[in-house]
Amino acid sequence: MAAGKRGKIAVFPGQFDPLTNGHLDVIRRAIKVFDRLIVAVGVNPEKKEMFTLDERVAMLERVLRGLPNTRVMKYTGLTVDFVKRVNANVILRGIRDVSDLRFEFQMAQVNRAVGGVETVFIMTGEKYALINSSLIRQVVAVGGDVRVLSGVLPAVVIQELRAKKGKLDKRNRQNLPFET
Numbered sequence: 001m002a003a004g005k006r007g008k009i010a011v012f013p014g015q016f017d018p019l020t021n022g023h024l025d026v027i028r029r030a031i032k033v034f035d036r037l038i039v040a041v042g043v044n045p046e047k048k049e050m051f052t053l054d055e056r057v058a059m060l061e062r063v064l065r066g067l068p069n070t071r072v073m074k075y076t077g078l079t080v081d082f083v084k085r086v087n088a089n090v091i092l093r094g095i096r097d098v099s100d101l102r103f104e105f106q107m108a109q110v111n112r113a114v115g116g117v118e119t120v121f122i123m124t125g126e127k128y129a130l131i132n133s134s135l136i137r138q139v140v141a142v143g144g145d146v147r148v149l150s151g152v153l154p155a156v157v158i159q160e161l162r163a164k165k166g167k168l169d170k171r172n173r174q175n176l177p178f179e180t
Contacts, residue, residue, distance in 0.1 A: 007035030009088040010120065013079045015044045016056050018136055018157045019063060022128030026094035029122055031069055038086055039064065041074045050137050050164060062156045080115025091119045096129045128152065140165050 010030060016023060016039075030037050041056050043049070051059070053074050060072045075082040083091055091111055093104050101121075108119035131152045140146060146153070146161040153161070 008033075008090075009036045009038065009086070010034040010090050010092040011038045011040050011079070011083045011086065011088045012092040012094075013040040013042055013075075013082070015047060015049070015133065016041050016060060017047070017049050017051050017133050018056070018161060019060055019154060020128065020131055020133060020136065020157075021152050021154060022094065022096065022124045022131055024063065024154060025125045025128055026092070026122050027064070027067070027070065030092050031067060033120075033122075034069075034092070036069045036071070037092070038088060039070060039072045040079070040082055041072065042079065042082075043076055047134070048137075050140065051160070055160070059156055059160055063154045078115070080111050080117045083117050084115065089118075091117055093119055093121050094124050095121050096124045096132070136161070 010033075012027060012030060014023065027037065027039060039060055041053060041060060043053060057072055057074050064070050064072060073086070079091060091108075093108070095101050095104060104119070104121065108121075111117050111119055136146075136149065136153065139149065140161055143165075146158055146165060149161075150158060
């Protein structure tokens with residue numbers, strides 16, 4: 001890339017609570033398309049988080065270590081404002097299925113209208129199309145064994161989920177009204 005040119009920079013925003021192999025699939029394919037990829041970890045006020053913002057950033061940094069031209073950053077506020085602040089060209093979004101497409105299409109229209117920022121979509125690989133972070137959080141919340149999710153979660157995430165599940169189990173045992 002010539003000096004002074006910023007190249008094609010994409011921001012892949014998300015809550016990543018937790019990061020899945022579907023997210024990684026989109027990231028790995030995006031780094032072949034863009035000169036630089038910023039994985040932007042944000043807060044969705046409509047969702048209850050399992051991991052703090054800093055915990056999610058740390059997990060992503062561990063998982064993405066060694067992937068070329070990627071950077072993990074945290075942000076709050078509007079995604080379009082963050083995209084402009086980091087001088088990116090586009091927002092990258094992963095699409096799993098038709099229901100994702102409808103929601104993401106609406107968001108892309110809003111981001112273009114509000115911030116003048118275009119959105120590029122990458123389809124998630126078919127083996128990851130049925131998994132999402134909300135389902136993973138539900139499995140953990142009801143006491144499921146996260147080790148069975150090794151096909152859909154990076155090893156680092158499984159390790160962190162097991163630790164988080166242990167803390168949740170301990171807290172739940174302390175709040176029981178009777179001895180088990």
